[in-house]
Amino acid sequence: MSLDFNKSQDKFIIYRQDGRCGNCGKDLKKATKIHLHHVLNKKDGGAGIVENGVILCGECHIHVHDYNTKKSVLVFRNEFKYANWEKNIEYKGKKQGKEVEFTKRTLNEFDKQGEEMSNQRYESHLRMVEGLKYSLSQLQSKIEIIKEQYKKQIDAMESATFMTNYIEPLREKHTHFSEIIEDLNNMIEEHKTQISLHEEILEDLIQDARSY
């Protein structure tokens, strides 16, 4: 799937927007510059398909990149008031030779490709969230091991009967240390539970995309 738009797509998007900027509605003939903008950025996997393209005047294009915070594709698309996304359907119904064929093909492919694109993103998010949860579990194991090693050190010191004057303070320190570790463990457990909520959200989204 190409990430860049071709000339036919460019023409189609201008048609769809009635020759106006997708953001402010300005007549594109009066704009000094125009840009064919990827709604979902190319580096985030945004494809060169008409459903991901909006023509903007130069001023709006700068503005869009200024506040280009990450949002879902649908939220992004809805922000372009003059993009006329629904006009694809009208255009699809017209019989205008090759351009119609191209549009039909693109629209048909979009259902599949667009969902695959979203699905791939959600799956990659899910892997990140699972990786984080795994790291937290690993940390829990590690702190338990070190807590035990610390205790064994104190036991060894006691049985070797050296530093006898410091056994009690060290035992007290270890008791406090164990309490801190216990709190830390509980906190990590709570974080794993909270992160699981994100896992569930992503699994639902992936499931929805698959059954689409």
Added chain:
Amino acid sequence: MAQVQSLEDQLAWCNTTKHYLHELNEELKYVSNQYKSSVENLKEFGYIAEHMPHLEFLYSDFETALNNVINYIKNEHIGYIDDRSQTIQSIKTQGVGNI
């Protein structure tokens, strides 16, 4: 001779214990950084915007808690063992008997 051996044993004990605690602190820092990277990567790769504040809050909470534990281990435990270590070292240097 036995006293010197005892001092050596005590120093070895301090070093080993300190090593374990350092190892724990390094692990805590490592996972805290991993947590941070995961949240940043999710943001960078377009994770659902409305759910990002929750993840950012979780990380901030985690980082604060871990920093407290790291400082506690450093000051209360490693610091204490360092003191013991220095005492033993100076006794060893002065050639005085067991502590």
